[in-house]
Structure formats: C-alpha cells, structure tokens
Amino acid sequence: MEVVKLAIRLLKNTLHVETIPYPSKRAPPPIFTFELLRYPSRDEEKCIGCGSCAHHCSGKATYLEEDGDRLVIRFVKARCIGCGRCSEICPVEAIEMKQPQLFAYTREELPPEETLTKPLQRCCVCGTPFAPQQLVDEAIAKALEKLEEPLYTSMSKDYAKLRDLCPSCRKKLSLVMGTHPVKYIKEVIKADA
Amino acid sequence: MLRRLLRRCLRASPWIYHLHCGGCNGCDIEFAACLAPRFDIERFGFLLVTSPRHADILVVTGPVSKQYAPMVKRVYEQVPKPKVVVAIGACACSGGIWHEEDPENYAIVGSVDQLIPVDIYVPGCPPKPEAIINGLIKAALQLAEAR
Ligand code: SF4
Ligand code: SF4
Ligand code: SF4
Numbered sequence: 001m002e003v004v005k006l007a008i009r010l011l012k013n014t015l016h017v018e019t020i021p022y023p024s025k026r027a028p029p030p031i032f033t034f035e036l037l038r039y040p041s042r043d044e045e046k047c048i049g050c051g052s053c054a055h056h057c058s059g060k061a062t063y064l065e066e067d068g069d070r071l072v073i074r075f076v077k078a079r080c081i082g083c084g085r086c087s088e089i090c091p092v093e094a095i096e097m098k099q100p101q102l103f104a105y106t107r108e109e110l111p112p113e114e115t116l117t118k119p120l121q122r123c124c125v126c127g128t129p130f131a132p133q134q135l136v137d138e139a140i141a142k143a144l145e146k147l148e149e150p151l152y153t154s155m156s157k158d159y160a161k162l163r164d165l166c167p168s169c170r171k172k173l174s175l176v177m178g179t180h181p182v183k184y185i186k187e188v189i190k191a192d193a
Numbered sequence: 194m195l196r197r198l199l200r201r202c203l204r205a206s207p208w209i210y211h212l213h214c215g216g217c218n219g220c221d222i223e224f225a226a227c228l229a230p231r232f233d234i235e236r237f238g239f240l241l242v243t244s245p246r247h248a249d250i251l252v253v254t255g256p257v258s259k260q261y262a263p264m265v266k267r268v269y270e271q272v273p274k275p276k277v278v279v280a281i282g283a284c285a286c287s288g289g290i291w292h293e294e295d296p297e298n299y300a301i302v303g304s305v306d307q308l309i310p311v312d313i314y315v316p317g318c319p320p321k322p323e324a325i326i327n328g329l330i331k332a333a334l335q336l337a338e339a340r
Contacts, residue, residue, distance in 0.1 A: 018230045018231055019230055019231060019232070019233040019236065020231060020232065021236075022232060022322075022323055022326055023326075026323065027231070027232075027321075027322075027323065037317045037320065037321055037324065058290055059283060059289055059290040059292065059318070060290075060292050060293070076287060077316065078283065078286040078287035078304075078314060078316045079283055079286075079287040079288065079289055079292055080283065080316070081283050081289060081290060081317070081318030082317060082318065083318075102327075103315065103317075103320065103321075103323065103324035103327045103328070104313055104314065104315045104324060104325075104327040104328030104331050105313070105314045105315075105316070106312065106313055106314075106331060106335070107311070107312060107314070110314055
C-alpha cells in the first residue's frame with residue numbers, strides 16, 4: 001500500500017509544472033498584499049497643493065518647485081518606488097495608487113515628468129507669496145469646522161482679514177487690524193459667566 | 194535571406210549578461226527569480242552567460258557607485274554589437290531613492306543612462322519578475338530589429 005502511495009506521489013511530483021506561463025497567466029499575488037508595484041495618480045481637482053506628498057516621498061520622486069507666485073508639484077515616474085507614503089499622507093485623499101499599464105518602457109515610451117501647478121497667495125501688505133490659495137481656504141475651513149458660538153462669528157470675521165496676510169505680517173499687524181487672539185479669551189470668559 | 198535568419202536567431206535566443214553595480218540586491222533577487230523555475234525566462238530562449246563578450250543583452254541593476262562607473266563603461270564596450278541595455282529597478286532607471294541633486298550624492302552616480310545608452314527601462318523597487326520578463330522580451334524584439 002505504502003509503495004503504491006509513494007509511487008502516486010512521485011508521479012504527481014514528476015508531472016507537476018512549477019513554471020507559470022507568464023504572458024497568458026499571471027502569478028497569484030503574495031499573501032500579504034494584493035498587488036505590488038502601483039504608482040500614485042494625483043487628482044488635480046482635489047489636490048490643495050499642501051506639499052505633504054513631496055516632503056514624505058521616500059524616493060524624491062515627487063518634489064516641489066516655486067516659480068514666482070506658482071507652486072509646481074513635479075512627479076518623476078521612473079524614480080518612484082511605489083511605496084504609497086504620498087497617498088497615505090495626503091490630507092484630502094487626492095492620491096490614488098494605480099497599477100501602470102506598461103511595466104517596461106523603451107526610451108520613447110518613458111513617461112515625461114508630471115507637473116501640477118497651484119497658484120500661491122500673495123501677502124497683501126509685503127507682497128511675498130506664502131502658501132497655495134486652496135491650502136489657505138482649506139485650512140480656514142478646517143479650523144472653523146468644529147467651533148461653536150460665540151467664537152465662530154468673531155473668528156470667521158478675523159480669518160476673512162487674515163486670509164491675505166503672510167505669517168510674519170499677521171504677527172506684526174495683529175493689533176492694528178484687531179485680530180489679536182487675546183479677545184477670544186475675553187469672549188469665552190464672558191460667555192461662561 | 195541570411196539576414197532574416199540571423200534576425201530570427203537573435204530574437205529566439207538572446208544571451209544575457211547581468212551586471213550588478215551597487216544596488217541593494219533586491220532587483221538581483223527578482224532577476225534570479227526570473228531565471229528560476231517559477232518564471233523561467235529560458236522558455237523564451239534567454240540564457241544567462243558569464244562573460245559580457247558572449248552577451249547580446251546587458252542587464253544592469255542598481256545605482257552606479259562612483260567607484261564602479263569606469264567598469265560599467267568597460268563592460269558595455271566589451272559586449273559585441275548589436276547590443277541592447279536593459280535597466281532594471283528605479284535605481285538603474287533614474288537613481289531611485291539615492292537620487293540627490295543638491296548637494297550631489299557623494300558615492301552614487303545615479304541613473305545608468307548617464308554613463309551608457311539604455312534602451313529598455315523597467316522601473317519599480319524592485320520590479321516584479323513579470324515586469325522584468327516584459328522588459329527582456331521588448332529587448333529581444335529590439336535586438337532583432339537592430340540587426
Ligand atoms: S509612492 Fe512613494 S516614492 Fe512614489 S511618489 Fe509616492 S511617496 Fe514617492
Ligand atoms: S499631499 Fe495631497 S493635497 Fe497635498 S500636495 Fe500632495 S496631492 Fe496635493
Ligand atoms: S531599485 Fe530598489 S530593489 Fe532595486 S537595487 Fe534599487 S533600491 Fe534595491
């Protein structure tokens with residue numbers, strides 16, 4: 001009996017083909033991930049130009065460039081290692097990791113650098129560009145999101161003034177423009193009493 | 194007639210020389226996986242040879258370290274014509290995670306195409322064996338055309 005079993009196993013092993021006939025059939029994905037080698041694709045509408053993806057990029061595939069009052073986000077596909085940190089860190093989930101259509105490129109097929117341009121907000125006092133307009137708007141919206149009265153009204157009034165000021169002018173002019181935060185404390189104390 | 198036959202031979206059995214020039218070995222392991230039974234590139238007629246003088250296709254992995262740069266040029270010159278160079282991995286394609294512009298990396302040249310002309314790029318860190326097979330098949334087709 002044992003001998004027959006052994007013979008069957010031997011026959012099975014002999015007939016078993018380990019090679020995957022690749023172009024007609026793909027290898028099953030490893031257990032720990034579903035797909036390897038995915039590249040980020042940026043949703044230009046959603047992106048607010050915060051630059052987190054460039055600061056967290058492992059391979060310096062995404063990088064920033066300031067060009068006058070525009071911020072240019074550049075992405076070199078050949079340098080990307082597909083780690084997914086950019087998609088993980090993006091605050092508005094603008095980056096999706098997608099499988100590429102091609103795995104190997106000839107010199108002509110090599111994709112050019114992807115660029116995304118975001119306008120920068122200029123300070124209305126000193127004139128230096130300081131942050132992308134969309135980022136400023138998003139940051140104000142996030143800051144006001146969880147506030148309640150009476151802080152909400154006074155803060156949203158202040159933010160409307162602060163939107164066009166760069167951080168250093170904000171500090172310098174806080175007393176002149178009446179945006180110094182000390183009045184919030186007074187308001188909260190008044191509301192509590 | 195003879196040329197046609199030669200072209201067919203080149204397409205059907207290109208010989209590969211694998212040049213490792215300073216990577217982390219990830220790409221080389223994937224390349225070794227291609228040679229092993231699971232992916233088995235010998236199905237397509239590829240054969241790994243031990244001397245660049247026998248090779249048709251030069252497979253380069255890793256960012257080129259500065260010390261190794263002259264050797265890369267020398268090995269490239271040793272490969273007889275027609276030849277196709279395949280860069281495997283983000284490192285060989287563009288410098289990958291070692292890429293530094295300002296200041297320049299003290300030990301790494303960067304992409305291989307700064308030294309020798311590269312024909313096929315297979316990005317990824319490391320690329321899957323399937324991607325490498327795609328790249329090698331493209332290289333074989335280009336090799337046949339170059340003749
Ligand atoms: S996937 Fe990784 S290497 Fe590629 S752009 Fe994103 S962070 Fe950079
Ligand atoms: S992290 Fe997201 S929102 Fe910020 S620049 Fe990158 S893609 Fe745009
Ligand atoms: S591309 Fe990635 S896996 Fe390949 S040698 Fe470079 S760091 Fe290593």
